Amino acid sequence: MTTPGEKWTQAYIQAWRTNDPARIGALFTDDAIYLTSPDADPRVGREAIVDGWLEDLDTPGTWSFDWWIVREDAEFIAIEGRTTYPAERDYLNLWIVRLAADGRATAFTEWYMPRPHRTDET
Incomplete structure (x- = not known):
């Protein structure tokens, strides 16, 4: 069962x-x-979140997670991940997400740490 x-x-x-605005917006409460990042100026409200995402988007197919x-x-969810941009570098990620009862996020904070670029999985 999916949590x-x-x-x-x-x-x-x-x-x-x-990078579909409707999909982005559906993730978050109004x-x-x-x-x-923890010390960044927050994007407050669904519209600001979608606008900020689209201003700083990743091109589809240029990364894996x-x-x-x-x-x-x-x-509350804590998610750990690794984003790989094969043409650039890798990042270790930590996301902290607070969910409303309907499953949309009320708060999202990410930390990402650049790692030296790796071309193999060793």
Whole structure:
């Protein structure tokens, strides 16, 4: 059975792959807060989140993302991942997501740490 955190993360990745404004917006409540790093200026509200995403988007097909849930409670998810941009570099990621009862995010904060570019999985 898919958990709410897995379902949300899968939907996020699909939105990331497509950069579809409707998919992006569907992830968040009207008053959600999105932080691209813990000390970044927050994007507040669904419209600001979608606009910010589209201003700073990744081109589909230029990245891959492997992830796993570190912790999940009724309203909280911690997701660890690795984003690989084959032409650039790799990042280790930590996402903290707070969910509303309907499964949309009320808050999203990400941390990403660049790693030396690797061309193999060793």
